[in-house]
Amino acid sequence: MGTRGTVALLADGAPVDVPRDAARDAAHEELRKAVYHQHEPGIVERVMDWIGRQIGRAFDGVAAPLGGGGNAALVVLLVVLLALAGLAWWRYGAPRRAARSDGSLFAGAEGPRSAARHRADAAAHAAAGAWADAVRDQMRALVRGLEERTVLSPRPGRTADEAAAEAGRALPRHAAELASAARLFDDIAFGERPADEAAYRLLADLDHALGRTRPTPVPAGGGPA
Structure with a gap:
């Protein structure tokens, strides 16, 4: 590298002096090519990671009064799930199985009756x-x-x-x-x-x-x- 704002490069075996600013711009342009970013997470992955971080922060904030840690977060998660289950029960009632259309009318009857x-x-x-x-x-x-x-x-x-x-x-x-x-x-x-x-x-x-x-x-x- 030169000492007066230039970068020494070799072109066909001969030294060439390139201004430092031009070398920096060329390097930036090269790094912008897709080949250097093909393994980076896409926009969807970045959004999901962000959502996951926000949920984690929310759980950490709620679990803090319980002492923090994994056990506290698990307790909070169970409380949330129970609350959602209770809401679904209140809204839709007890789950019921669909009626079976293949059940015999006299299934379980004690023999033929009049x-x-x-x-x-x-x-x-x-x-x-x-x-x-x-x-x-x-x-x-x-x-x-x-x-x-x-x-x-x-x-x-x-x-x-x-x-x-x-x-x-x-x-x-x-x-x-x-x-x-x-x-x-x-x-x-x-x-x-x-x-x-x-x-x-x-x-x-x-x-x-x-x-x-x-x-x-x-x-x-x-x-x-």
């Missing part, structure tokens, strides 16, 4: 305030009654949805009510929806109304006669 027996069991459950059991037996009574009247052909493993769809074709005036009854049964029997007296009464009233309706019998294939 419609009258299912109605009697439903009434006994209702008297005891066991509304979920009352809804199950009342829906079974409704479908068994349709089978006994040959509106439906008996078929093991039939679901409430299937029974409602088949019966709705033979009883078109009650098709919508039957579909609603099947969804109600599924929600209570398989979806953990709380049962109540209103649900039981709805099924009992529909069962009574269907008993006074003259249907068009549905053959084993499920189509119109």
Whole structure:
């Protein structure tokens, strides 16, 4: 390097004097090329790092009264998570599983029973305030009654949805009510929806109304006669 504001370079083996300012500018220009920055974090990574630092500072500030450190930060994190869970519970209620549409209507029943027996069991459950059991037996009574009247052909493993769809074709005036009854049964029997007296009464009233309706019998294939 020269002593009078120049830099000594070699060009084809011959010394060349370059002014210091020009050499500095050339070096800056060279370092601006992308090849020297290809391994640096991108804008997204820099933003995420900044957010992470801000969250860390916030936790450090809240955890300071607890003595700081990792344990204090963990306590703060748990408190925040519990608060969020409580807010979600208050806003949306207890989580419920979706009703299963493949559940057999008579799954868990103690052997074949007549419609009258299912109605009697439903009434006994209702008297005891066991509304979920009352809804199950009342829906079974409704479908068994349709089978006994040959509106439906008996078929093991039939679901409430299937029974409602088949019966709705033979009883078109009650098709919508039957579909609603099947969804109600599924929600209570398989979806953990709380049962109540209103649900039981709805099924009992529909069962009574269907008993006074003259249907068009549905053959084993499920189509119109």
